[in-house]
Amino acid sequence: MTPALKDLYVQKDKMYVATDCIIFGFDAGKLKLLVFKRRVEPFLGAWSLIGSFVRMEEDVSEAAKRVLTEITGLDNVFMEQLKAYGLANRDPGYRCVSIAQFALIRIDDYDKELTETHGAHWFELNELPELVLDHGQMVEDAMARLKRKARYQPIGFELLPEKFTIPQLQSLYEAIYQKKLDDRNFRKKLMTLGLLIKLNEKDKTTSRRGAFLYKFDYDNYQKLVKSGYNFEIA
Amino acid sequence: MTPALKDLYVQKDKMYVATDCIIFGFDAGKLKLLVFKRRVEPFLGAWSLIGSFVRMEEDVSEAAKRVLTEITGLDNVFMEQLKAYGLANRDPGYRCVSIAQFALIRIDDYDKELTETHGAHWFELNELPELVLDHGQMVEDAMARLKRKARYQPIGFELLPEKFTIPQLQSLYEAIYQKKLDDRNFRKKLMTLGLLIKLNEKDKTTSRRGAFLYKFDYDNYQKLVKSGYNFEIA
DNA sequence: ACAAAAGTGTTTTTTCTACACCCATGG
DNA sequence: CCATGGGTGTAGAAAAAACACTTTTGT
Numbered sequence: 001m002t003p004a005l006k007d008l009y010v011q012k013d014k015m016y017v018a019t020d021c022i023i024f025g026f027d028a029g030k031l032k033l034l035v036f037k038r039r040v041e042p043f044l045g046a047w048s049l050i051g052s053f054v055r056m057e058e059d060v061s062e063a064a065k066r067v068l069t070e071i072t073g074l075d076n077v078f079m080e081q082l083k084a085y086g087l088a089n090r091d092p093g094y095r096c097v098s099i100a101q102f103a104l105i106r107i108d109d110y111d112k113e114l115t116e117t118h119g120a121h122w123f124e125l126n127e128l129p130e131l132v133l134d135h136g137q138m139v140e141d142a143m144a145r146l147k148r149k150a151r152y153q154p155i156g157f158e159l160l161p162e163k164f165t166i167p168q169l170q171s172l173y174e175a176i177y178q179k180k181l182d183d184r185n186f187r188k189k190l191m192t193l194g195l196l197i198k199l200n201e202k203d204k205t206t207s208r209r210g211a212f213l214y215k216f217d218y219d220n221y222q223k224l225v226k227s228g229y230n231f232e233i234a
Numbered sequence: 235m236t237p238a239l240k241d242l243y244v245q246k247d248k249m250y251v252a253t254d255c256i257i258f259g260f261d262a263g264k265l266k267l268l269v270f271k272r273r274v275e276p277f278l279g280a281w282s283l284i285g286s287f288v289r290m291e292e293d294v295s296e297a298a299k300r301v302l303t304e305i306t307g308l309d310n311v312f313m314e315q316l317k318a319y320g321l322a323n324r325d326p327g328y329r330c331v332s333i334a335q336f337a338l339i340r341i342d343d344y345d346k347e348l349t350e351t352h353g354a355h356w357f358e359l360n361e362l363p364e365l366v367l368d369h370g371q372m373v374e375d376a377m378a379r380l381k382r383k384a385r386y387q388p389i390g391f392e393l394l395p396e397k398f399t400i401p402q403l404q405s406l407y408e409a410i411y412q413k414k415l416d417d418r419n420f421r422k423k424l425m426t427l428g429l430l431i432k433l434n435e436k437d438k439t440t441s442r443r444g445a446f447l448y449k450f451d452y453d454n455y456q457k458l459v460k461s462g463y464n465f466e467i468a
Numbered sequence: 469a470c471a472a473a474a475g476t477g478t479t480t481t482t483t484c485t486a487c488a489c490c491c492a493t494g495g
Numbered sequence: 496c497c498a499t500g501g502g503t504g505t506a507g508a509a510a511a512a513a514c515a516c517t518t519t520t521g522t
Contacts (some may be wrong), residue, residue: 053247097294099331400502442493
């Protein structure tokens with residue numbers, strides 16, 4: 001914080017600082033968002049992102065992790081800051097700046113009980129209800145970030161189970177980019193990356209023949225990144 | 235802002251919210267950063283980004299614009315939010331979250347008097363002094379953003395005068411990417427974009443022959459973006 | 469035997485890269 | 496007339512896009 005000179009002599013105003021989580025999941029070929037029905041005033045009954053005020057002694061990112069763990073029971077979730085929302089009148093109740101966080105979770109391994117006690121629901125992205133305050137804007141911005149980022153960083157894998165099939169991966173990318181991709185080119189591209197480990201198991205839930213399962217090779221990816229490698233999945 | 239349920243019953247803490255500006259300029263083939271020598275405690279005499287506390291009645295982005303205008307005398311400067319810095323102990327004096335802003339200015343048309351009265355200096359990026367608090371991190375993050383963003387959005391033009399030559403533009407991109415680019419390929423690439431308007435004037439300050447001046451075609455760019463166009467300058 | 473999804477190669481087109489010489493001008 | 500930076504084209508390599516059929520297997 002670097003106050004401009006004159007600010008040293010004017011009143012410094014204190015505000016609430018909050019954090020809101022935009023939580024993406026992927027299920028049955030659809031991108032989904034975890035939103036919450038508020039059970040208290042203000043905005044009782046309205047849909048909203050989950051969030052919390054940031055406490056005096058915690059980092060903003062810690063506050064976000066705390067919320068995510070309370071809600072999903074998960075630790076080690078992929079999360080990064082989206083941006084701060086700081087319109088003076090964004091919350092009619094009181095001045096509050098919110099720092100939105102962008103999270104990706106494996107939809108199958110979160111704690112359903114926990115979420116249900118919090119009034120959580122998964123919505124498909126194009127079937128989202130109206131959200132309170134500027135939360136709709138946050139979701140829109142997060143979606144744009146996801147689209148851009150999925151291309152250059154292997155964050156898509158955060159949305160899939162640890163073991164996944166190529167067709168699953170493709171349908172995820174199709175959901176993110178909102179367009180159909182060519183099977184052969186997609187598979188070829190991925191294989192040439194050398195970042196998938198083929199397992200000796202098949203997933204037979206979607207076809208009689210079954211599709212081979214793969215794991216993402218995080219170790220190799222880390223190495224490649226260090227040596228100046230640029231991931232890209234169009 | 236979406237408080238988690240339990241937060242409604244716990245104390246809500248108020249904090250200072252500040253904004254700090256990472257101001258880039260480009261001059262004589264070098265990327266530069268505007269930093270300030272502090273003339274008051276705390277950190278008297280240390281180098282720092284310029285910033286301000288956000289006031290109760292102003293948007294965070296307004297606060298940043300206010301600072302920028304106070305310092306440079308310029309309005310309509312390219313500025314966008316970088317991200318929020320929210321470590322609990324980032325400022326030893328008191329809890330303060332800072333929202334860093336990323337600004338690009340045309341180095342020739344800012345008000346030199348104004349900046350000098352504020353203790354401002356332009357530093358080349360690889361000759362930066364130590365900065366207070368987490369400002370060094372902010373600069374590093376901003377530089378990464380500039381590198382990434384210059385490739386996909388025509389923000390480079392914000393750093394050049396309205397009329398510029400191709401060699402000038404190339405040297406800007408070379409400074410941003412920190413590598414030499416091929417003259418012919420660079421020029422070819424730009425020409426095929428169809429976003430430069432060639433003027434009937436030459437800049438003769440750098441060669442006897444003189445280089446034609448160009449303007450960026452913002453109108454056409456807007457149109458192309460709307461029709462789904464993707465800008466790219468490698 | 470057949471439905472339904474998984475898996476496989478080749479050709480064409482486009483984009484990227486590397487590379488060397490002439491031009492215009494002011495001094 | 497010459498030093499200096501401005502400006503131009505082409506060929507080879509690499510990457511992206513288009514495209515259709517065979518395989519497996521549970522029912």
